[in-house]
Amino acid sequence: MSHTRYPTTLRATETRYASPSSRVRERDARSFYGGVLGGIEVRPADRVDSADALYFLVEDQLVEAGAPGDAEHAALELTVESPLELAERCWNAGYSVRFDGDGDDAILQLMDPYGRSIALLPRDGAGN
Numbered sequence: 001m002s003h004t005r006y007p008t009t010l011r012a013t014e015t016r017y018a019s020p021s022s023r024v025r026e027r028d029a030r031s032f033y034g035g036v037l038g039g040i041e042v043r044p045a046d047r048v049d050s051a052d053a054l055y056f057l058v059e060d061q062l063v064e065a066g067a068p069g070d071a072e073h074a075a076l077e078l079t080v081e082s083p084l085e086l087a088e089r090c091w092n093a094g095y096s097v098r099f100d101g102d103g104d105d106a107i108l109q110l111m112d113p114y115g116r117s118i119a120l121l122p123r124d125g126a127g128n
Contacts, residue, residue, distance in 0.1 A: 028113035029054045029065035036093045037078075037086065039063065066114065075117040083108045083120035 033039045039056030054065040059080050080086055087108040091097045096111040100119075108120040 025113075026054060029056075032093075032095070032113050033058060033063060033065050036090055036095065065112070066116075075119065077119045077121055079121045079123055081123055083122050086110075086120055 030041065033054075033056035034041055037056070037058050039058035042055050042057050042062070044055055044062065056063050056065060058078055061078055063076065063078070087097045087110065090110050095113075098109045099106040100109050101107055110118040110120065112118060
């Protein structure tokens with residue numbers, strides 16, 4: 001009896017396990033963007049990479065949480081109802097907050113858990 005051999009290509013199956021460091025990053029992102037900034041975690045349907053990333057809807061803006069090493073996670077500007085109130089919540093939670101500028105034109109800057117700079121801008125007509 002003869003056996004016909006067919007060429008077979010074996011491919012390794014990729015199984016993703018959350019490493020302890022990725023679980024810590026997820027916890028930190030949820031604590032900061034969800035807890036302190038009051039965002040809601042969402043999964044955008046139009047983002048191919050959304051399974052591997054964390055997204056939050058902060059007021060009406062979609063924010064991807066992540067390390068600041070690439071262009072996608074560069075400095076961020078958030079337009080919010082009350083920048084001063086949000087900055088105070090961040091300060092009370094132990095995050096860095098600073099004022100850039102003087103007087104009424106000063107911009108509040110936050111640092112997220114990854115070192116990403118976030119400028120808090122007031123909505124039109126809203127004050128600090």
